[in-house]
Amino acid sequence: MCIIFFKFDPRPASKNAYRLILAANRDELYNRPSKAADFWANNSEILSGLDLEYGKEGGSWLGISKRGKLAAITNYLEGRVNPEAQGRGFLVTNYLMDKEQDSYSYLRKLSTEGHLYNGFNLITAEFKTKEDIVCYYGNRGSPEPIQLKPAGIYGLSNSLLDTPWRKLEHGKHLFTSVVNNQLLSSDGLVQELLGVLNNRELNTPDPAQESQGKGHSKPLLEALSAVCVCSPHYGTRTNTVILIDAAGNVTFTERTMLNCDTSQWSTSSFQFKLQE
Known part of the structure; x- marks a missing residue:
């Protein structure tokens, strides 16, 4: 699963x-093996975490x-x-490596x-001097991708965009309150957003989520109803906050679980300027 909020x-x-x-x-x-976020050893232009699961190494x-x-x-x-479907994580890394197609064309x-994969939602974006573009496609929704309107606040969980x-x-409300606070410094904004991502309040009952998740156990669906999922063997193990300012300066902050232990976390941050 996963959850994303963005403006x-x-x-x-x-x-x-x-x-x-x-x-x-x-x-x-x-216990799924993963590499924490870093610039790739074979391509220093790209920053991401990487899946190390056998057969899906290199996805993100x-x-x-x-x-x-x-x-x-x-x-x-x-x-x-x-179980025979293609790995969805490669949809992220393939786009990041693609030098020919823009976000919508991809x-x-x-x-x-889309039929070759299990259900997914994919956001692709380009942040450039002349124009910023964010696009969305979900293979369980409309057959065509869409280009998103700017200045809106969007949320994406494990159904279609903004379901x-x-x-x-609940998460969008918390996110909106934080991003609308003009008094926060960059560091303060990151910390407040990490707080949103670690909200463990259960949002049950939710008939819409439960109906889509038929076949899963009630305890799991209850755990999945929180922004920050916490269950014995599965849950939220990485928080990421990305900021791009008006001048193209990027701050990428990742907080990730260590040693499969929900009490052990490490935080790293990367800063760079977008290239023209």
Whole structure:
């Protein structure tokens, strides 16, 4: 599973405003091998965490490049999944590496191949001097990708974009309150957003989430109703906050679980300027 909240504004009103504010959780089995966020050894332009699961090594859930490409994915909650389907994490890394297709064209091509994957939602974006573009495609929704309107606040969980699950609505309310606080410093904004991502309030009952998740146990669905998921062997194990300011300065902060232990966490931060 996973959850993402974001606001983008290509023309922020002041120099202290942000072109992008994004806060995301990665939910996964605690023992699934992964590499914490860093610039890739074989491509120093790209920053992301990486999946190390056998057969899916090199996939990712969220990443950004120095050239302004960003991608993030969530799974679509389903009762049954196809174990033979292609790995969804490669949809993120392939986009980040692609030097030919823009964000919409990439999703347009992917929409013709969506049946090869289990359910997913994919955000692709480009942050460039002339124009910022954010696009969305979910292979359980509309057959065509969409380009999102700027200056809005969006939420994406494990249904289609902005599906009003209670957890999503709760998280969007908290996220909105934080990003609308003009008094926060950059560090303060990051810390407040990490607080949003670690909200463990259960948002049950939620008939919409429960109906989509038929086939899963009631205890698991209850755990999944929180922004920050916590269960014995599965839950939120990575928080990520990405800020892009008016001048193209990027701050990427990741807080990640250590040693499959919900009491051990490490935080790292990266700063760089987008390349023209």
